[in-house]
Amino acid sequence: MSALFNKCCITIFFKYICIANYNGVGEVKGLHHITLVTRNQKVNFRFYTEILGLRRVKVSVNQDDIYHRHLFYADHEGNPGSTITFFEWPELSRGRVGLTSPHHISYGVKKVESIIRWKKWLASKGVSVRGPFVRDGRISLYLRDPDGVLIEITRKDSEKLEPKYILELEEKIKEPDRVDSDMILQKLDHSSPVASDSGLLEKFFTKVLGLKKNYSTKNPDQADSLIVGIGNEQRTDFMRYIVSDKAPYGIVGIGNIHHIAMMVEEDQDQRHIMRKLEDLGIRNSGIIDRFWFKSLYFRDPEGNLLEVATKGPGYTVDEPQEELGKTLALPVWLEPKRNEIEIQLKELDSKNREEWPPNYDNIPERPEQLKQ
Numbered sequence: 237m238s239a240l241f242n243k244c245c246i247t248i249f250f251k252y253i254c255i256a257n258y259n260g261v262g263e264v265k266g267l268h269h270i271t272l273v274t275r276n277q278k279v280n281f282r283f284y285t286e287i288l289g290l291r292r293v294k295v296s297v298n299q300d301d302i303y304h305r306h307l308f309y310a311d312h313e314g315n316p317g318s319t320i321t322f323f324e325w326p327e328l329s330r331g332r333v334g335l336t337s338p339h340h341i342s343y344g345v346k347k348v349e350s351i352i353r354w355k356k357w358l359a360s361k362g363v364s365v366r367g368p369f370v371r372d373g374r375i376s377l378y379l380r381d382p383d384g385v386l387i388e389i390t391r392k393d394s395e396k397l398e399p400k401y402i403l404e405l406e407e408k409i410k411e412p413d414r415v416d417s418d419m420i421l422q423k424l425d426h427s428s429p430v431a432s433d434s435g436l437l438e439k440f441f442t443k444v445l446g447l448k449k450n451y452s453t454k455n456p457d458q459a460d461s462l463i464v465g466i467g468n469e470q471r472t473d474f475m476r477y478i479v480s481d482k483a484p485y486g487i488v489g490i491g492n493i494h495h496i497a498m499m500v501e502e503d504q505d506q507r508h509i510m511r512k513l514e515d516l517g518i519r520n521s522g523i524i525d526r527f528w529f530k531s532l533y534f535r536d537p538e539g540n541l542l543e544v545a546t547k548g549p550g551y552t553v554d555e556p557q558e559e560l561g562k563t564l565a566l567p568v569w570l571e572p573k574r575n576e577i578e579i580q581l582k583e584l585d586s587k588n589r590e591e592w593p594p595n596y597d598n599i600p601e602r603p604e605q606l607k608q
């Protein structure tokens with residue numbers, strides 16, 4: 237009932253912003269990070285470093301819930317745009333994708349060959365994997381992390397995607413013995429939240445964030461849904477919404493995306509977006525100093541939690557590059573509580589059993605279908 241009420245309010249509100257004719261200015265550069273929920277930080281650490289070859293660049297606590305960890309993984313340099321972060325919340329139940337609970341995340345790799353190497357590497361580690369699929373000028377492989385998060389590894393390369401060529405690669409490429417330089421997960425390619433109304437989405441992203449809908453195409457994995465690509469001139473679809481008027485509501489929990497953060501270069505760009513949100517009456521968090529960047533939170537018309545984060549100052553503001561992510565890092569205002577936090581985290585760990593290797597959930601035959 238309340239979900240229906242919210243939807244009605246949102247629809248009326250967007251009719252208002254159409255009339256307001258508010259133009260965006262395009263400060264959003266792409267993705268900054270995506271934040272998810274994990275049950276166990278040790279399993280999470282082993283998976284994202286040993287299996288996916290990312291680097292842990294920060295171990296901290298959730299600044300809004302300081303007795304639970306916040307873990308950051310990224311490329312070796314800790315660049316925004318490659319960052320995936322996790323709140324460790326063992327008390328939560330398993331979530332479900334749908335409206336308000338985004339569907340999957342996607343990392344890009346540099347070669348078509350990399351996808352085949354990943355398939356062989358992941359299979360050798362017992363990770364559930366499906367693909368590769370060739371669709372919309374991209375080749376994609378899907379896997380699940382130990383909590384059930386659906387992850388896509390993808391490469392856009394329309395010239396090399398003949399089925400015969402892919403088969404030859406599968407025969408030719410040998411199983412890698414590590415995540416080699418050809419396989420490195422580069423930037424986040426896209427995130428796929430779920431929506432029910434592509435018109436509302438387009439108005440929101442153009443009028444509030446200065447982005448645009450660059451395409452809308454049939455979802456090859458689900459006949460009654462669309463894939464709507466939203467981005468800027470350089471990165472045309474860092475948001476690839478799955479849109480269906482039959483989409484059910486989801487629940488954010490373990491194994492789900494909590495929020496998706498887009499990047500702006502400068503503080504003034506973030507302030508500009510906040511002013512636009514305020515002018516349009518859209519509830520937002522105000523600008524919050526997160527120590528490694530500044531954050532502004534709000535929801536899209538369907539209730540997905542979004543953030544706009546500044547590029548800097550970055551993860552090296554408090555730790556040298558070579559020491560990133562090795563010990564608990566706290567923003568200066570939480571240092572007086574360090575003892576208390578460490579005791580609480582130890583207590584949490586004592587009740588949070590670690591299982592390695594984990595049991596990986598299967599992936600549907602059609603990975604980007606709504607029902608997971």
Ligand SMILES: [Fe+2]
Nearest residue numbers: 342388428476
């Ligand atoms: Fe995708």
Ligand SMILES: [Fe+2]
Nearest residue numbers: 271495497543
């Ligand atoms: Fe965030």
